[in-house]
Amino acid sequence: MKEINCNIIKDILPLYVDGVVSDDTKEMVEEHLANCEECKKEVGLMKQELNIPAEKEASFIKDFKKKWRNKKIIISGLSIILTGLILLGVFSFVFHYDRVVPYAEALIKIEIQDDDMLVSHYYGVDYYSISATHPQTFKIDGKEKKVIFLYYTETIANSHSKKLIGNKKPRDERDFIFTLDKKKNVDVIYYVEFDAKEIFDNGNDWSTLLEDAVLIWEK
Ligand SMILES: [Zn+2]
DSSP states (O other), X not given: OHHHHHHHHHHHHXXXXXXXXXXXXXXXHHHHHHHOHHHHHHHHHHHHHHHHHHHHHHHHHHHHHHHHHHHHHHHHHHHXXXXXXXXXXXXXXXXXXXXXXXXXXXXXXXXXXXXXXEEEEEOSSOOSEEEEOOOEEEXXXXXXXXXXXXXXXXXXXXXXXXXXXXXXXXXXXXXXXXXXXXXXXXXXXXXXXXXXXHHHHHOOOHHHHHHHOEEEEEO
């Protein structure tokens, strides 16, 4: 008797699962399901099948979310790169953008070492670079003179008045003394306060340097 009942119930189950049966039929099916594991399983399977389209939709949404997340990863990757570039720019500006240190008597002194060697001694906290020419002959006030031009540069990080990064090592004065040439090879030394980089690099317009240079040492 139970088997017949099960077959009848299984015939009705699709309708029951779809929710299109009358209340009486529904009651009857539920009474049967309460006592029959097999039909209960059947209902479970049917409901799972019904759920598949919904799951597919859900997985589509997941896919979309995943793609969007990938996009977000790309966007945040780009912004990390951008931030990096900006930081690099700031870094270069602070550490490598150099300008000429204005001349001051107390800051830059020409001294003589070992009786015959001219050196430039820097008394500031720090500098970035020094550029100096070899002695060159110029006619100054009708006299031929052997001239050295020099200038120091500083950056925000390495400046004559302050050091951005603290240096725990004691100051080694040798780092601040630059050997120029033998005294006998030089008549005058000029400091060029303006940006003379181009003239220094090309070396073709020295006379313009003379006009604005500051005489800092004379034999
Ligand atoms: Zn049954």
